[in-house]
Structure formats: structure tokens, C-alpha cells
Amino acid sequence: MDFTRTEPARGSQTCGYQMQVGSWQNDGHRFCADRKARGKYFCNERHQEVLDTYGEIRMAPGNAIGK
Incomplete structure (x- = not known):
């Protein structure tokens, strides 16, 4: 699993x-950087x-589905 901070x-x-969402070490946010699964x-x-x-x-409009 990869992650990104942006x-x-x-x-x-x-x-x-x-x-x-942040942490006590203050190392910031982490977002999953893996590719979306097909149709998800x-x-x-x-x-x-x-x-x-x-x-x-x-999901709100504008969110892409995996291809």
C-alpha cells in the first residue's frame, strides 16, 4: 500500500x-495512493x-469511478 500526504x-x-488525520507526532494527513479498482x-x-x-x-458528484 502506498500513501501520499496530499x-x-x-x-x-x-x-x-x-x-x-494528523497525529500526535504531527506528521500530517495520509491518503491512499493506490489505483482505484475497476468500477469502484x-x-x-x-x-x-x-x-x-x-x-x-x-459519493459527491465529480468523483471518478475506477477504469
Whole structure:
């Protein structure tokens, strides 16, 4: 799993799931930098994590689906 500290564009093919919001070490935010899974808003791992946690996925307009 790769990560980036800058949020990817919503229309990109990068997952972008926010995995960390700051921390006590103050090393900042972390976003998943894996490629979106085909037909999903996130990579396979994050997609399943969201479903397990929230039961559904609702995204704002402008978010790309994996190709």
C-alpha cells in the first residue's frame, strides 16, 4: 500500500481514501495512493473497509469511478 500526504483530485484514478488525520507526532494527513479498482470509487482494500464500516458508499458528484 502506498500513501501520499496530499489529497488527490476527486476526478483522478488514485484512491485518495483519507487514512490519517494528523497525529500526535504531527506528521500530517495520509491518503491512499493506490489505483482505484475497476468500477469502484476506491481501491479494493479501501472499498471493502468502507462497506464494512458504513454499509454503503455515497459519493459527491465529480468523483471518478475506477477504469
